[in-house]
Amino acid sequence: MTAAASPIPTAPAAVAPVLEGRDLTKYFSVKTSRGILARRVKLHAVEGVSVSLTPGAVTAVVGESGSGKTTVARLLAKIITPDSGEVLLDGEPVPRGRPRAFARQVQMVFQDPFASLNPVHRVRYHLARPIRIHHISQDVDAAVDDVLRRVSLDPPSQYVDKFPHELSGGQRQRVAIARALAVQARVLLADEPISMLDVSIRLGVLNLLADLRDRERLAILYVTHDIASARYLADTIVVMYAGQVVERAPSVRLTDEPAHPYTQLLLSAAPDPDRSEPPSLAGSGAPPSLLDPPSGCRFHPRCPHVMEICRQQEPPSVDVSPRHTAACWLHVEPAQRRVSAVSAASGAEPGTPTAPGSSPTSPSQED
Amino acid sequence: MSPVAGRPAGSPSAADVVLEIRGLSVDYGLGVDAVHAVVECDLTLRRGQVMGLAGESGSGKSTLSMAALRLLRHPALITKGEVLFHSKPSNRSDGGRTLDLLRASDGQLRAVRWNEISVVLQSALNALNPVITIGAQFDDLLKVHRRDLSAAERRSRAVELLELVGMTGDRLRSFPHELSGGMRQRAMIGMALALDPQLMILDEPTTALDVVTQREILEELMELRDRLGFAALFITHDLSLLVELADEIAVMYAGRLIERAPANSIFRAPRLPYTYGLLHCFPPMHGERRPMEGIPGSPPDLRDLPPGCAFHPRCPWAMERCRREVPVLTAIAGTGREVACWLHSGGATVPQELDLPDPPPPQAGSPEPPTGRHRRAER
Numbered sequence: 001m002t003a004a005a006s007p008i009p010t011a012p013a014a015v016a017p018v019l020e021g022r023d024l025t026k027y028f029s030v031k032t033s034r035g036i037l038a039r040r041v042k043l044h045a046v047e048g049v050s051v052s053l054t055p056g057a058v059t060a061v062v063g064e065s066g067s068g069k070t071t072v073a074r075l076l077a078k079i080i081t082p083d084s085g086e087v088l089l090d091g092e093p094v095p096r097g098r099p100r101a102f103a104r105q106v107q108m109v110f111q112d113p114f115a116s117l118n119p120v121h122r123v124r125y126h127l128a129r130p131i132r133i134h135h136i137s138q139d140v141d142a143a144v145d146d147v148l149r150r151v152s153l154d155p156p157s158q159y160v161d162k163f164p165h166e167l168s169g170g171q172r173q174r175v176a177i178a179r180a181l182a183v184q185a186r187v188l189l190a191d192e193p194i195s196m197l198d199v200s201i202r203l204g205v206l207n208l209l210a211d212l213r214d215r216e217r218l219a220i221l222y223v224t225h226d227i228a229s230a231r232y233l234a235d236t237i238v239v240m241y242a243g244q245v246v247e248r249a250p251s252v253r254l255t256d257e258p259a260h261p262y263t264q265l266l267l268s269a270a271p272d273p274d275r276s277e278p279p280s281l282a283g284s285g286a287p288p289s290l291l292d293p294p295s296g297c298r299f300h301p302r303c304p305h306v307m308e309i310c311r312q313q314e315p316p317s318v319d320v321s322p323r324h325t326a327a328c329w330l331h332v333e334p335a336q337r338r339v340s341a342v343s344a345a346s347g348a349e350p351g352t353p354t355a356p357g358s359s360p361t362s363p364s365q366e367d
Numbered sequence: 368m369s370p371v372a373g374r375p376a377g378s379p380s381a382a383d384v385v386l387e388i389r390g391l392s393v394d395y396g397l398g399v400d401a402v403h404a405v406v407e408c409d410l411t412l413r414r415g416q417v418m419g420l421a422g423e424s425g426s427g428k429s430t431l432s433m434a435a436l437r438l439l440r441h442p443a444l445i446t447k448g449e450v451l452f453h454s455k456p457s458n459r460s461d462g463g464r465t466l467d468l469l470r471a472s473d474g475q476l477r478a479v480r481w482n483e484i485s486v487v488l489q490s491a492l493n494a495l496n497p498v499i500t501i502g503a504q505f506d507d508l509l510k511v512h513r514r515d516l517s518a519a520e521r522r523s524r525a526v527e528l529l530e531l532v533g534m535t536g537d538r539l540r541s542f543p544h545e546l547s548g549g550m551r552q553r554a555m556i557g558m559a560l561a562l563d564p565q566l567m568i569l570d571e572p573t574t575a576l577d578v579v580t581q582r583e584i585l586e587e588l589m590e591l592r593d594r595l596g597f598a599a600l601f602i603t604h605d606l607s608l609l610v611e612l613a614d615e616i617a618v619m620y621a622g623r624l625i626e627r628a629p630a631n632s633i634f635r636a637p638r639l640p641y642t643y644g645l646l647h648c649f650p651p652m653h654g655e656r657r658p659m660e661g662i663p664g665s666p667p668d669l670r671d672l673p674p675g676c677a678f679h680p681r682c683p684w685a686m687e688r689c690r691r692e693v694p695v696l697t698a699i700a701g702t703g704r705e706v707a708c709w710l711h712s713g714g715a716t717v718p719q720e721l722d723l724p725d726p727p728p729p730q731a732g733s734p735e736p737p738t739g740r741h742r743r744a745e746r
Contacts, residue, residue, distance in 0.1 A: 064577040168665040191721035198423045199604050203661030210658075225578065228607075232650030255652060272652045273610035273634050284583050286547055294491070307548050 014090065017052035018219045019106060020186045024049045024075045024085035026068075030291070044290045045071045045244045048085075051189055053219035060222040060234035060251065062266070066287055068243040069223045071354065073189045076221065077108050104134050107180030111192040114174035117164040123148075123175055125162040130183045147178040150216075151208060170201035174208065181212070188212070191223045206233050227270050231255045236323075237366050242287050243297040245317075249324035259326035260297045297329065305330055309337050384453055385566050385598045386412040386484075391448035393427070393434045400626070402669045404430045406622045407447070412566065412598050414455075417589075419630065421612030421645070422603045423666050427622040428602050432568050436484060437468060437476060445469060454483055454565065460741050482512060485559035489571040495543040501529075501554050502539030505561065512562050516674035528557040533587055549580035556588065566598045574603065585612060607649040610634040621667050621677035624696055628704035636723035638699065638706045640682045643720060656706065676709070684710060684718050 007068055019022075027042040046068040053076075063069040074080045076096045078087060087094050094102050110116040117126055127144045135206045137143040148156035151174040164172055173193055180188055190209065194202040210233055224230050230237050230251060237254045239247040239262065247260040258264045261283055268279045282304035288294050294301050300310040309329050316333040329337060386447035393405040405427040412418050422428040425692045433439050435450045448469065455463030459729055465639040466475060469569050481719060488494045505525035509516055516524065533552040543551055552572060559567055569588075573581040589612065592599060601613060609616050610630050617627040618641065626639040644662035664681040686709060694707040702725055710717055 045534050064579065170665055199606070199664055200423055200645060200662040201665055203650075203659055204663075207658070207661070211533065227578075228650045228652050231652065232656060252656060267580045267652070270652060271578075271605060271608040271611060271649075273607050273649075274397060274651060274653055278588070279582055281579070281582060281586065284579055286549065286580070 015054045015056065017054045017088075018077060018090060019048075020052040020088040020091070021072070021076050021082075022050050022086050022088065024051075024072065024082045024087075026071055026075060026080065027083050032291075040088075040238040041291050044243050044293050046075065046082075048247050049240070049243075051076065051221070051238060053221055055186065055218040056120075056213055057236065058213055058222050058234045060224060060237045061240060062224060062227050062230050062237055063240035064225060064266075064287060066242075067238050070191055071243075072240070073108065073191050073221055073223050076187075077106055077189050078102065095109065097176050100134070104183045105185055106187045106189065107185035108186060109173070109176050109180060109185065109190040109193050112196050113169060113176050114164070114196070116176050117172055119164050121163070122160065123162050123164075126175060126179055127182050130179060134183045135344070136183060143182065147182045150181055150212075151175070151178040151247035153178070169197045169206055173197060173205050177205075177208065177212075181216075185218070187219045187221070189221045189223070192225070193222070194229065195224070195226070197358075202229070209233060227255065227266060228272075239266065242293055243290060244298060245292070245327065246299065247324075247326045247328075248317075252329075253321070253324055259320045259324065259331060260299075260328045261303050261305055261330070263326075265302075290367075297327070311350040383413045384411055385414050385455075386410075386600075387449075387451040387453070388431070388435055389449050391431065391434060391450065392446045393430050394444045394446050396442050397444065401444075403672075404622050404669060405434060408619075408624045410617060410624065410627075412600060414565070414598055415592070415596050416615065417592065417599045417601055417613045419437040419609035420600060420619065421604065421606045421609055422619035423604055424621040425621075425666060425669060428619050429570055430622075431569060431619070432600055432602055435468065436486065436568065437478060438486070439469075452479060452484065454479070456483070456565070471516065480561075481508070481564070482562045483564055484566045484568065485562070486570065487552075487555050487559045487572045487641070489574055491548070491555045492543060495551060496556060498544050499542075500539065501541055501543065501546070505539065505558060508558060508561055524561070524694075527681050528561055529554070530558040531560065531591065533583075547580075548576055549584060552576060552584060553587075556584070560591065560595070560597075563595070564597055566600070568600045568602070570602045571604070572601075574605070597665040601671075603623045605649075606633075606645050608621055618645070621672060622669060623676075623677070623693075623707065625694075625707040626705065627696070628702075628706075630706060631726050632702075635726040638711055638721050639702065640684055640710070640721065641678045644681070676707075684721075686710075686715060688713070688715075704717070 023044055025048055026046045028045050029040050030043050032039045049072055051059060051061070052071060061069040061072055075082050076087060078094065089102055089105065126145055127147055128140045131140050131143050138358055144160060145156040148154070148159055153159045153171065153174055159171070167175065194205050197205060206229060209220055209222065213220055222230065222234055234251045237249060237251045238245055239260065241262045247254065247258065247263045254263065255267060257266055265281065265283045268281060283302040285302045288298060288301060296312050297303070297310045297315050300306045303310065307329060315327045315329045317325045317327045318331065320326050320331055377578065388408060388410040391405060391408045392403065394401040395404050396402055408431055410418070420428045424561070430439065430443065434443070434445050450468040451465055452468050453463060453465050466479065468476065468479065471479070502525060505528065506521050509521040509524060509720060525539055527537055529536055534550060534553055536552065538546065544555065573584055576584065601609065603609060612635065613630045615627065616630050616633045617624050618639070619625065620641050626633070626642050634646065637646055645658050648661045650659060667677050675691050676689040676694050678683040682689065688709045694709050696705045696707040697712055698705050699711060709715060712722060735737050
């Protein structure tokens with residue numbers, strides 16, 4: 001595998017995960033319209049997603065808007081409660097709610113550092129408060145200086161007394177990361193941490209995350225729509241489509257040999273000055289409505305390789321190669337498609353509305 | 368500068384130029400507090416050309432293009448320069464006319480805006496009127512600018528335009544909020560094309576969209592450009608996207624144009640430290656993963672620019688001269704490219720990284736101008 005030769009270290013696979021989400025499912029209840037005809041319907045935001053984060057590794061979740069990638073991060077942080085599935089910390093299920101010890105160890109970094117820092121408080125306040133609340137250190141000032149150094153805001157004296165508006169976007173995002181480090185977090189859930197930053201300083205923040213992974217053995221979830229940055233930073237990439245995981249692989253492997261048609265589309269559409277041939281947009285279109293997702297594989301209305309079985313049965317997650325799985329019928333041996341279809345059907349899929357053999361639902365209206 | 372200095376192949380002639388921006392300067396505010404958002408910018412667009420304007424936020428790329436159309440409001444103030452628009456409508460055989468947009472009367476401007484130069488803005492949701500349908504907005508536009516059309520003709524023209532941008536005519540009945548982000552942007556592009564403009568200014572038209580939608584719209588846009596032959600000024604911060612799309616790329620930093628060259632040359636052989644750094648801010652999609660550095664520091668505050676070259680505090684090759692004197696955009700002899708950098712003038716030693724050989728120009732002597740699509744196919 002090419003990733004092993006990369007100077008960017010790849011975590012060994014055998015390390016036990018710190019934070020794990022198993023079979024996470026989240027529905028949001030939304031109103032269809034206004035007035036007396038209004039109904040509440042289920043929006044299938046995330047269905048059956050499992051993610052595990054190991055120390056010293058970055059896992060990237062890549063997807064378009066509405067694919068459920070942010071919901072996964074929020075479920076893992078226990079900011080929202082899953083409808084089914086569970087979150088485990090060090091292999092133990094986390095009790096209901098958001099216990100303080102869990103909150104301390106699992107920290108989020110948000111997209112917009114202009115909004116996630118309080119404009120009326122100085123940097124010192126943002127960092128000292130969590131240190132006091134969680135009784136991290138007696139010497140608060142020294143602890144504040146220490147975390148600022150760890151995010152390369154050095155010398156700390158130059159930054160502690162600044163207000164957020166006096167910092168650049170990159171520096172602000174560093175303060176947000178420092179705030180997570182201040183409470184000795186072991187897991188960092190970073191939701192699009194660089195998309196609001198200027199192009200020339202994005203890499204600095206990515207390199208900081210890589211550095212924290214290697215030096216402090218943090219487990220990092222990197223949520224992004226930018227597959228090139230995921231390839232650069234992450235050890236594993238998880239691709240989401242319409243609330244489900246469609247493919248998962250070591251990052252170089254995934255971008256070099258994508259197995260799922262949706263991943264192939266995503267890669268083909270991404271900006272790439274080195275492109276050797278015009279982009280093939282097989283399967284372009286818009287994602288389906290999550291109020292009434294398509295039966296079978298959710299990508300089937302757009303898929304260039306769609307088969308009959310794709311319309312009826314949700315594809316199983318298939319091992320394409322070691323540590324590389326894709327949820328796609330194309331990777332199931334033709335002879336076994338029928339067999340696995342039966343086993344999948346007997347596995348009681350709660351979200352499958354149509355019985356096998358019924359007419360496939362028509363593709364949703366797209367532009 | 369010569370208006371056609373950058374023409375890499377084919378036959379350059381002044382008649383090819385559609386827009387010439389000369390020495391344009393824009394301030395926000397007055398007197399000593401004025402922020403110089405755009406300083407002495409020169410830019411020339413040829414007919415049918417896609418010019419990419421790249422830069423980070425605050426580099427002045429939007430201000431420059433909006434000032435060229437005089438679409439800026441107080442406290443923005445155009446302090447200097449001229450913007451020559453060489454109009455040559457396709458339905459007239461005479462030589463066309465030239466208008467300085469900065470000195471044009473309101474009536475003259477009204478005749479040019481949208482008719483001959485149209486604009487697509489980043490946020491289609493804000494640019495479209497939320498309380499009337501897409502159809503009504505097309506109708507309004509055609510009613511004002513094409514008075515001879517009947518209601519039925521206006522409708523059929525609107526349907527035709529929607530189909531041109533990959534939508535169906537029944538979308539005319541939709542309100543903007545009923546459309547997806549991609550469709551809204553398509554409707555905006557349809558409106559911008561409604562009056563057969565000679566030049567389209569696209570200000571980050573796809574930045575807010577998902578990558579697949581962005582690609583679809585860009586492909587359509589380039590196809591329309593090939594078919595309808597308008598020139599485009601494409602503004603974005605995403606240099607890697609521009610390399611694929613544009614014929615030529617101009618890079619802005621802190622209000623100044625600092626490098627201009629054919630897209631392929633910028634990508635393969637940047638001459639400017641900033642462009643070099645910017646190109647190394649986009650992790651590649653292929654090959655081995657290598658640690659990349661980006662550019663140290665952050666973009667300067669326009670209210671407090673460093674002396675000399677605004678980039679010198681972040682530049683690894685900064686010299687004494689860079690701290691004192693502002694470099695001006697000068698042509699590199701024999702290459703059709705321009706840079707504003709002391710490394711490339713005055714006998715300084717050019718670092719190896721900034722002295723890569725120019726890639727061969729796309730097929731000299733070919734009758735067609737080299738477009739992004741053709742170039743992509745060639746590589």
